[in-house]
Amino acid sequence: MDGRTAPLVERLPARAFRARAARGPDARLAEVLSTIVDHLARVVAETGATRDDLRRLIGFLTEVGEHTSDQRQEWVLLADTLGLTSMVEAQSLRRPEGATPNTLIGPFWREGAPARADGESISIDGKGEPLVFAATVTDLDGLPVAGAVVEVWQANAEGLYENQEPDRQPEFNLRGTYRSGTDGSVTIRSVRPGRYGVPKDGPVGRLLQALGLGLMRPAHLHFRVTAPGFQRLTTHVFDRADPALDCDPIFAVHPALATDFSRGDDGTLRAAYRFVLARARAGEDSV
Numbered sequence: 001m002d003g004r005t006a007p008l009v010e011r012l013p014a015r016a017f018r019a020r021a022a023r024g025p026d027a028r029l030a031e032v033l034s035t036i037v038d039h040l041a042r043v044v045a046e047t048g049a050t051r052d053d054l055r056r057l058i059g060f061l062t063e064v065g066e067h068t069s070d071q072r073q074e075w076v077l078l079a080d081t082l083g084l085t086s087m088v089e090a091q092s093l094r095r096p097e098g099a100t101p102n103t104l105i106g107p108f109w110r111e112g113a114p115a116r117a118d119g120e121s122i123s124i125d126g127k128g129e130p131l132v133f134a135a136t137v138t139d140l141d142g143l144p145v146a147g148a149v150v151e152v153w154q155a156n157a158e159g160l161y162e163n164q165e166p167d168r169q170p171e172f173n174l175r176g177t178y179r180s181g182t183d184g185s186v187t188i189r190s191v192r193p194g195r196y197g198v199p200k201d202g203p204v205g206r207l208l209q210a211l212g213l214g215l216m217r218p219a220h221l222h223f224r225v226t227a228p229g230f231q232r233l234t235t236h237v238f239d240r241a242d243p244a245l246d247c248d249p250i251f252a253v254h255p256a257l258a259t260d261f262s263r264g265d266d267g268t269l270r271a272a273y274r275f276v277l278a279r280a281r282a283g284e285d286s287v
């Protein structure tokens with residue numbers, strides 16, 4: 001066995017699966033499942049999978065199901081931490097060169113973030129290190145996009161979103177909706193976001209730990225920028241100095257999404273970012 005191609009005997013079920021599924025009513029389902037089974041045949045051969053490995057795999061997947069409820073989605077966390085969500089996101093929402101990359105929206109977005117005037121703060125409880133975030137919205141040619149809706153949401157200094165601890169943070173703390181001015185700019189007042197870890201008390205967190213992988217997400221703010229005639233942009237902006245920047249467990253970091261958080265002469269922590277929107281094409285996600 002050369003390790004690249006499954007021997008015939010391992011491949012037989014995959015071949016039979018494809019042939020049988022092709023006779024069914026759903027061509028897309030048959031193609032996707034047959035491709036997965038083809039890859040599984042290769043995984044079995046290349047890893048020399050044993051009965052014990054299969055038992056462990058089934059035990060793990062069973063636990064993922066047991067940890068999923070209305071309050072918690074361990075399957076989504078598994079898809080995120082395997083990079084699957086980010087890969088599908090990138091493939092589904094290709095951006096032209098120069099446009100700000102799209103990322104997954106994450107589990108903490110909430111509809112209805114309160115409208116904020118330019119320069120107003122989204123920190124309702126006033127806790128944390130003040131941050132002034134200067135955002136600019138432009139098109140691919142660098143021309144300002146006026147009247148863009150800029151939604152922002154972030155964790156507090158302890159790395160917690162308001163909907164994770166409704167008894168400790170005011171509702172809609174660190175969430176807001178701004179509109180860009182005629183020069184495309186938006187001034188957001190907030191506090192420095194804390195980094196936070198993906199849940200470690202379930203099977204996915206334990207798996208990452210068993211692999212020696214980090215659980216911490218680099219500090220970031222989330223944004224969703226919409227403007228008529230442009231593709232909607234959902235993204236993160238990361239603190240470039242965060243040591244976890246290179247090992248985000250959900251693979252949302254892109255070099256173009258990092259910015260400097262630095263103290264100006266007046267001692268205020270500042271960050272700036274230019275969101276570059278791509279024009280919507282026919283049939284694409286636009287507003």
Ligand code: FE
Nearest residue numbers: 106108220222
């Ligand atoms: Fe986040």
